[in-house]
Amino acid sequence: MTTATTAPGQAAPLVRVRGLTKSYGAIRALRGVDVSFRRGEIHGLVGANGAGKSTLIRCLAGLERPDAGDILVDGEIAHVHGPDDAARLGLAFIHQELNLVSSFTGAQNIMLGSHRGSMVTPRRFSGVPRAVLDAARRVGIDFPLDIPVSELTVHQQWLVTIARALVEDRALIAMDEPTASLDAQEAATLLKVARELAASGVAVVFISHRLDEVTAVCDRVTAFKDGSISLALPRAEITREAVVRAIVGHDVTPGAGATAFEVTEHPRVVLRLQDVGRGRSVREVSLTLHEGEVVGIAGLVGSGRTELARLIFGADRPDRGTMLLDGKPYRPRSIPHAIARGVAYVPEERRSEALFLTHSVEDNLHITVWDRWRMSKLLPLIRPRASRAAANHTCRTLGIKTADARRPVMSLSGGNQQKVVMGRWLATNPKILILDEPTRGVDVGARADIYDRIREANRSGSAVLVISSEFEELLECNRVLVMAEGRIVGELTGGEITVPNMLHLCYA
Amino acid sequence: MEGTIEKATKPSAEPGAAPGKAQRMLVLSGRYGTPAVLVLLLIGFTAASPQAFMTGQNLLNILNQSATLAIVAGGLTLPLVAGKFDLSFAAVVSLSGILAVGFLERSGLPWFAAVLLALAAASIIGLVNGLLVAYLRINPIVATLGTSTMLLGVNYAYSNGTPITLAPGPFTDIARASVLGIPAPIILTAIVLGGLWVALNFTLLGHHMQAVGTNQVAARMAGVRVARITVIAFAICALCAGLAGVVLAARIGSGQVTAGDGYLLNAFAAVFLGASVLRDGDFHILGTVVGVLIVTVTFNGLSLLGAQSYVQFLFQGGILVAATALSSTSRGMLLASVRH
Ligand SMILES: Nc1ncnc2c1ncn2[C@@H]1O[C@H](COP(=O)(O)OP(=O)(O)OP(=O)(O)O)[C@@H](O)[C@H]1O
């Protein structure tokens, strides 16, 4: 692999965006954006949720037609009317949400993006071609690629999506929050791949809300605010503080709220698990959860954290061990049963597991609590106005950016969609709130908001279990359990809660 | 899953948000294209046969003719909202007619008992459909095709393949009675459709049904009892078909194996026509009503004009394609126009 000799910043831009404007009805997603992407450079895009980053990427990919402005590739105006045009121009994309054909195998999905040959060029539909294997090895895929992706975990599906963008040589690769669904190890691998790509002369566009990644790999950072560019930082000026200020307008320090989670003197035990297990994914897990406590579960993806959460939530049934909720035996037969006992679970993949994309924000917020707006005990009718007012109120308190709670949830940006799912479960006033990657795709400012909400739920007595692959986020917990291969391999309290300690236990 | 309905997840255009004149026209033709077709049909038939079509008597006639189809199509809307196809309702229409008449004539039951038993039988078919789909996880198309075929066998067995006729009496009065000059079937239809509309839009059941149809996994994770909702949707659909079968048998004065056959295509045509009314491709009751009216007005108008039945089929199929195409293309143009 040869390093590009031109110093970043001096080369003529590969892709230049000029005055790009895009509105969705009254919402102005992009207001005349000018930005250039150069060969051999990793260009970070940051900004609050709904700032317009993904819209820019979708315009480049031909998924959206801009209202005004040009896209220039190698100095010439390019007409990108569809993903095939983008592919012909040598642009590859990893979009923010999963887009796989679920009945196809991993290999078939990866090849789907490859446009070599004509419509009728014979190509193998079975097996795993060489090119696919190479791309797969590069992103660290260690699972079979010849089974339908519907049988893979969400997280494995992400690796397939990433491999798809790498399977052909492209001049530019744009990654919209590629690391949001990866664990620490895989994110590191991906960052390494990004660096290699840049070194071989590819222009890399990198969007992330994980600022440590942005500061670590980017050669240039552009910050978006309400559809315009608010700040452009060259390599030398990229610091965490500068980036945070560009996004939220003020400083936010990680772990600042750590002391805010207070535990009362003699907390009551809410949930006790004794040697709970299911198959080989969860093995003999024992834990206790106290009232008003925030417990983090760290671990690599595949360590059984989601599987454990699903057992507590009644989505799967344990085949051994006992659970006690409020001191009484707890054997959830179904999810509604678990909800009735006061358990709430925010799943990790919002689009497939939580949201009704074409439905309104209101419907999405209230799916678990419709009964609250029932006219009377006898009359099972819902009062639409009361429900709407409540939904608009929730949008304001949670900072969900939308014109009206009647808008379809798919018109919200990714981070705002995440807040809708949070709002749904906070509304149930749960005794136990399980959050699986609660801040995936959420900007730094909103992340602080979400933690405020968690703290609030906490103060009103909820016990919170946070699963996160972003260990920095777990610094705010009272205790952190580390899982590996289905077992709890360690517990950290107080001053022991540090990112290196968590990593150490994960790999031990 | 095959046999279930995938909804397009394209962003819906917001009227009022982008107030261009041309855009507003597109919004209007997208949302109101199908109702506009209905209005055009009414105007066209009035012009073609001014004496016969636009008379109070004929309009009442149209409503009366559309009553059974409206009840069937209203019921069918529910499984479709929940994302599942039901192909068995036409056989249920025939079954309940045959049973009701059979219980009256052969078993000598009083008319209300015969009706109730027929409705109970219909509901049980729906429950079976629902159980097959929700618990045995059979593809809905396959499951209901299977029950439908079996029902055909049952219908033949019970009726020996010949219509069971009956003399006019309290049973046939179901179709002939009227209140304040409004025929009873119309009143019954209004009650049923009103009930379905309220249930779908203003109850937990309705909201959950829509959730199941949009994203079944997310519905389950949100605590929706997906299996139960599915069973209820199929059961209501079959109950409506049973009710329509009773009204139909009362009207024609007999129970016949083929009585319900015509409803299969007509009800699907009506519901899909309706899906493009007002909303973007979602199934809903008001839309279904418009769809039913389009289907019935077409038949009524063409037969007043003395058109042969092949003309009627060509015309109706054409309208189904044209009306849905109108609303989906104008929505497409609208999305494109928002882009520049
Ligand atoms: N299909 C759509 N219809 C209507 N509005 C939309 C649509 N897509 C995006 N928007 C709006 O455009 C704005 C920009 O959204 P975009 O997805 O680009 O944000 P983002 O910067 O990627 O945010 P995030 O970090 O949350 O992913 C948001 O206000 C969003 O609500």
Ligand SMILES: [Mg+2]
């Ligand atoms: Mg985005």
